[in-house]
Amino acid sequence: MKLVPLFDRVVLKQLLAEETTKSGIVLPGQAKEKPSQGEVVAVGPGGVIDGKEVKMQVKEKDKVIYSKYSGTEVEIDGETYLVVKQNDILAVIK
Amino acid sequence: MKLVPLFDRVVLKQLLAEETTKSGIVLPGQAKEKPSQGEVVAVGPGGVIDGKEVKMQVKEKDKVIYSKYSGTEVEIDGETYLVVKQNDILAVIK
Amino acid sequence: MKLVPLFDRVVLKQLLAEETTKSGIVLPGQAKEKPSQGEVVAVGPGGVIDGKEVKMQVKEKDKVIYSKYSGTEVEIDGETYLVVKQNDILAVIK
Amino acid sequence: MKLVPLFDRVVLKQLLAEETTKSGIVLPGQAKEKPSQGEVVAVGPGGVIDGKEVKMQVKEKDKVIYSKYSGTEVEIDGETYLVVKQNDILAVIK
Amino acid sequence: MKLVPLFDRVVLKQLLAEETTKSGIVLPGQAKEKPSQGEVVAVGPGGVIDGKEVKMQVKEKDKVIYSKYSGTEVEIDGETYLVVKQNDILAVIK
Amino acid sequence: MKLVPLFDRVVLKQLLAEETTKSGIVLPGQAKEKPSQGEVVAVGPGGVIDGKEVKMQVKEKDKVIYSKYSGTEVEIDGETYLVVKQNDILAVIK
Amino acid sequence: MKLVPLFDRVVLKQLLAEETTKSGIVLPGQAKEKPSQGEVVAVGPGGVIDGKEVKMQVKEKDKVIYSKYSGTEVEIDGETYLVVKQNDILAVIK
Numbered sequence: 001m002k003l004v005p006l007f008d009r010v011v012l013k014q015l016l017a018e019e020t021t022k023s024g025i026v027l028p029g030q031a032k033e034k035p036s037q038g039e040v041v042a043v044g045p046g047g048v049i050d051g052k053e054v055k056m057q058v059k060e061k062d063k064v065i066y067s068k069y070s071g072t073e074v075e076i077d078g079e080t081y082l083v084v085k086q087n088d089i090l091a092v093i094k
Numbered sequence: 095m096k097l098v099p100l101f102d103r104v105v106l107k108q109l110l111a112e113e114t115t116k117s118g119i120v121l122p123g124q125a126k127e128k129p130s131q132g133e134v135v136a137v138g139p140g141g142v143i144d145g146k147e148v149k150m151q152v153k154e155k156d157k158v159i160y161s162k163y164s165g166t167e168v169e170i171d172g173e174t175y176l177v178v179k180q181n182d183i184l185a186v187i188k
Numbered sequence: 189m190k191l192v193p194l195f196d197r198v199v200l201k202q203l204l205a206e207e208t209t210k211s212g213i214v215l216p217g218q219a220k221e222k223p224s225q226g227e228v229v230a231v232g233p234g235g236v237i238d239g240k241e242v243k244m245q246v247k248e249k250d251k252v253i254y255s256k257y258s259g260t261e262v263e264i265d266g267e268t269y270l271v272v273k274q275n276d277i278l279a280v281i282k
Numbered sequence: 283m284k285l286v287p288l289f290d291r292v293v294l295k296q297l298l299a300e301e302t303t304k305s306g307i308v309l310p311g312q313a314k315e316k317p318s319q320g321e322v323v324a325v326g327p328g329g330v331i332d333g334k335e336v337k338m339q340v341k342e343k344d345k346v347i348y349s350k351y352s353g354t355e356v357e358i359d360g361e362t363y364l365v366v367k368q369n370d371i372l373a374v375i376k
Numbered sequence: 377m378k379l380v381p382l383f384d385r386v387v388l389k390q391l392l393a394e395e396t397t398k399s400g401i402v403l404p405g406q407a408k409e410k411p412s413q414g415e416v417v418a419v420g421p422g423g424v425i426d427g428k429e430v431k432m433q434v435k436e437k438d439k440v441i442y443s444k445y446s447g448t449e450v451e452i453d454g455e456t457y458l459v460v461k462q463n464d465i466l467a468v469i470k
Numbered sequence: 471m472k473l474v475p476l477f478d479r480v481v482l483k484q485l486l487a488e489e490t491t492k493s494g495i496v497l498p499g500q501a502k503e504k505p506s507q508g509e510v511v512a513v514g515p516g517g518v519i520d521g522k523e524v525k526m527q528v529k530e531k532d533k534v535i536y537s538k539y540s541g542t543e544v545e546i547d548g549e550t551y552l553v554v555k556q557n558d559i560l561a562v563i564k
Numbered sequence: 565m566k567l568v569p570l571f572d573r574v575v576l577k578q579l580l581a582e583e584t585t586k587s588g589i590v591l592p593g594q595a596k597e598k599p600s601q602g603e604v605v606a607v608g609p610g611g612v613i614d615g616k617e618v619k620m621q622v623k624e625k626d627k628v629i630y631s632k633y634s635g636t637e638v639e640i641d642g643e644t645y646l647v648v649k650q651n652d653i654l655a656v657i658k
Contacts, residue, residue, distance in 0.1 A: 003159065003185040006151050011185065036638070042185075051146030052615030057570050065567065065638050065647070072184060074130070074159050083159070083184045090636060090647045091567040091575065091606075097253065097279040100245050105279065136279075145240030166278060168224070168253050177253070177278040191347065191373040194339050199373065230373075239334030260372060262318070262347050271347070271372045285441065285467040288433050293467065324467075333428030354466060356412070356441050365441070365466045379535065379561040382527050387561065418561075427522030448560060450506065450535050459535070459560045473629065473655040476621050481655065512655075521616030542654055544600070544629050553629070553654045 001077055005044035008054045010089065012038030012066065012082045036068045037093070038082060046086075056086060063093040095171055099138035102148045104183065106132030106160065106176040130162045131187070132176060140180075150180060157187040189265055193232035196242045198277065200226030200254065200270040224256045225281070226270060234274075244274060251281040283359055287326035290336045292371065294320030294348065294364045318350045319375070320364060328368075338368060345375040377453055381420035384430045386465065388414030388442065388458040412444045413469070414458060422462075432462060439469040471547055475514035478524045480559065482508030482536065482552045506538045507563070508552060516556075526556060533563040565641055569608035572618045574653065576602030576630065576646045600632045601657070602646060610650075620650060627657040 003011045015037040039061060046056040058064060071084035097105045109131040133155060140150040152158060165178035191199050203225040227249065234244040246252060259272035285293045297319040321343065328338040340346060353366035379387045391413040415437065422432040434440060447460035473481045485507040509531060516526040528534060541554035567575045579601040603625065610620040622628060635648035 002188045004188050005185040006183055007181070009184055044185075045151075048147060048149070053612060055612070057609075067636060072161055074184070076159075076187070087571070089570055090573055090638070091569040091608075093640070094566045094568050096282045098282050099279040100277055101275070103278055138279075139245075142241060142243070166224075166253075166255055168278070170281070190376045192376050193373040194371055195369070197372055232373075233339075236335060236337070239332075260347075260349060262372070264375070284470045286470050287467040288465055289463070291466055326467075327433075330429060330431070333426075354443060356466070358469070378564045380564050381561040382559055383557070385560055420561075421527075424523060424525070448537055450560070452563070472658045474658050475655040476653055477651070479654055515621075518617060518619070521614075542629075542631055544654070546657070 003042050003074070003076060003081065003083070005042055005083060007044050007049050008046050008056065008086045009044045009083050010040055010056075010058060010086050011042040012064070012071070012084060013041050014038050014080065014082055015063065036066055037063060038066055039063055041081060044086075054086070058086060058089060058092060065090045065093065097136055097168070097170060097175065097177070099136055099177060101138050101143050102140050102150065102180045103138045103177050104134055104150075104152060104180050105136040106158070106165070106178060107135050108132050108174065108176055109157070130160055131157060132160055133157055135175060138180075148180070152180060152183060152186060159184045159187065191230055191262070191264060191269065191271070193230055193271060195232050195237050196234050196244065196274045197232045197271050198228055198244075198246060198274050199230040200252070200259070200272060201229050202226050202268070202270055203251070224254055225251060226254055227251055229269060232274075242274070246274060246277060246280060253278045253281065285324055285356070285358060285363065285365070287324055287365060289326050289331050290328050290338065290368045291326045291365050292322055292338075292340060292368050293324040294346070294353070294366060295323050296320050296362070296364055297345070318348055319345060320348055321345055323363060326368075336368070340368060340371060340374060347372045347375065379418055379450070379452060379457065379459070381418055381459060383420050383425050384422050384432065384462045385420045385459050386416055386432075386434060386462050387418040388440070388447070388460060389417050390414050390456070390458055391439065412442055413439060414442055415439055417457060420462075430462070434462060434465060434468060441466045441469065473512055473544070473546060473551065473553070475512055475553060477514050477519050478516050478526065478556045479514045479553050480510055480526075480528060480556050481512040482534070482541070482554060483511050484508050484550065484552055485533065506536055507533060508536055509533055511551060514556075524556070528556060528559060528562060535560045535563065567606055567638070567640060567645065567647070569606055569647060571608050571613050572610050572620065572650045573608045573647050574604055574620075574622060574650050575606040576628070576635070576648060577605050578602050578644065578646055579627070600630055601627060602630055603627055605645060608650075618650070622650060622653060622656060629654045629657065 005011055040058050043056050043058060046054045066084055067088045070088035071082045074081050074083055099105055134152050137150050137152060140148045160178055161182045164182035165176045168175050168177055193199055228246050231244050231247060234242045254272055255276045258276035259270045262269050262271055287293055322340050325338050325341060328336045348366055349370045352370035353364045356363050356365055381387055416434050419432050419434060422430045442460055443464045446464035447458045450457050450459055475481055510528050513526050513528060516524045536554055537558045540558035541552045544551050544553055569575055604622050607620050607622060610618045630648055631652045634652035635646045638645050638647055
């Protein structure tokens with residue numbers, strides 16, 4: 001079972017702060033409660049959206065920072081995902 | 095009797111959480127009260143909307159995730175449908 | 189005496205729920221109080237509206253579902269009509 | 283003395299409900315208090331407004347229905363007029 | 377000393393109601409307190425504003441009706457002027 | 471040390487009312503407390519902003535009237551400047 | 565580990581007021597509490613954003629003034645960064 005986002009939407013798996021500490025990152029305080037890092041699970045096709053050409057700049061497995069409170073949570077196969085618009089993604093972590 | 099949506103609107107039949115558990119999905123908690131999954135019943139023609147070309151990306155029988163609280167409920171032939179704009183559909187479930 | 193709507197406006201005659209039950213439709217509950225079905229009485233010319241080409245997709249006598257609370261009620265010759273923008277019409281009932 | 287509206291504005295003389303009953307129209311209730319019918323007194327030139335071509339669809343002497351509360355009242359030569367944008371005019375009464 | 381407005385702005389000298397009664401106009405009541413008539417003192421060059429071509433339709437010495445509360449008051453050489461956008465001018469009085 | 475504004479921004483040095491009285495201007499009352507006159511200190515390059523060509527119409531040393539409360543105050547080298555968008559400048563004083 | 569911003573976003577390292585006093589600048593009062601100066605750490609690719617070509621005008625190491633309260637704070641490797649849109653940057657300090 002798979003989510004295929006429409007338009008410029010991106011499906012994210014939220015990352016707990018702990019999951020991203022491999023390289024020594026510490027995400028203290030409120031960041032632990034409300035993670036704003038996620039891994040890209042599925043990417044919409046982009047294309048002409050509201051009459052404007054949108055190219056997708058992220059790809060599956062990218063680790064990204066996204067705007068807190070953006071997007072819609074969906075639960076599928078017992079897992080919670082976040083569907084955001086690509087524009088709610090601030091940066092890719094490399 | 096049939097609803098023919100205008101523009102980029104889509105008529106959805108709301109799916110109860112139970113109807114989508116064939117593959118083992120569990121949609122616990124508040125999702126059961128307010129399902130945000132639906133099956134596409136009818137699709138508008140798309141075309142030029144607000145001066146912008148809109149192509150329809152969903153088709154009848156697609157199972158979709160849509161934004162909670164979006165759209166307008168209509169009742170016809172004793173059945174409740176939801177008329178949403180295609181842009182309120184987040185993702186297709188495959 | 190006749191209302192000729194400007195632009196993309198449409199004049200509707202609100203349908204009471206009972207008037208649409210010929211084919212066995214039952215519109216229970218709050219729908220009876222605030223009908224959101226109407227019959228198209230007059231259709232504006234469309235044309236270039238806000239610099240955007242708008243084509244009229246409904247025609248006189250169409251039975252339509254429209255967004256509740258949209259439009260402006262006007263009373264003429266003792267009858268109440270609703271003037272809506274075409275975009276407030278969700279779907280045609282066929 | 284004459285008001286020459288700019289752009290797509292239209293100068294209306296508000297019609298009391300009684301003035302429009304020649305053909306037997308009765309405008310009961312709150313319509314009498316706040317008339318939303320008017321006669322077109324002057325029409326702006328239209329033209330390019332906000333970069334969009336606007337054509338004027340009403341002409342002097344047209345009787346029109348306009349959105350309640352739209353426009354700006356001005357008083358000149360002891361008479362009160364309403365200056366509205368053409369888009370606030372819903373329909374012409376013929 | 378002179379104000380040269382930018383873009384589509386217009387400098388107005390507010391007219392007291394009394395100054396416009398030459399032809400017998402009476403502007404009673406609240407109009408006296410908050411005049412909404414003015415004389416055009418300076419007109420901006422228009423041109424491309426927000427990517428849209430704006431042509432100036434008023435000229436110096438025009439007497440105009442403008443939206444109450446629009447614009448910005450400035451005081452220069454002991455005189456108070458109102459700087460408005462041309463679009464806040466409703467009509468020219470001829 | 472110098473501020474180089476981006477896009478269509480303009481750096482202003484606020485003028486106290488007294489500094490502009492050479493030609494006999496008196497700016498009484500509240501204007502003294504919150505000056506809305508400034509001298510242009512630096513001008514952004516303009517160019518394509520939000521997809522729209524913006525030409526700069528002010529230049530260094532221009533004395534300008536700007537919208538009260540617009541812009542952002544910055545302090546640098548012990549001096550307070552105001553960074554405004556050109557569109558917040560109402561008029562040039564000549 | 566590195567943040568690669570999407571679109572026209574810019575990653576800033578906030579500068580404490582003290583770090584910018586080399587040339588004798590004093591940033592007194594509230595500026596010390598809420599610095600609005602930053603150093604550019606990473607710059608997005610720009611490109612077509614909402615159908616509009618955006619060119620990046622800042623580069624890494626630029627010292628910039630940005631709108632207070634704009635952007636989103638992210639913490640990575642124990643350091644706090646601010647991700648802003650380029651349009652929230654008012655000026656480059658040279």
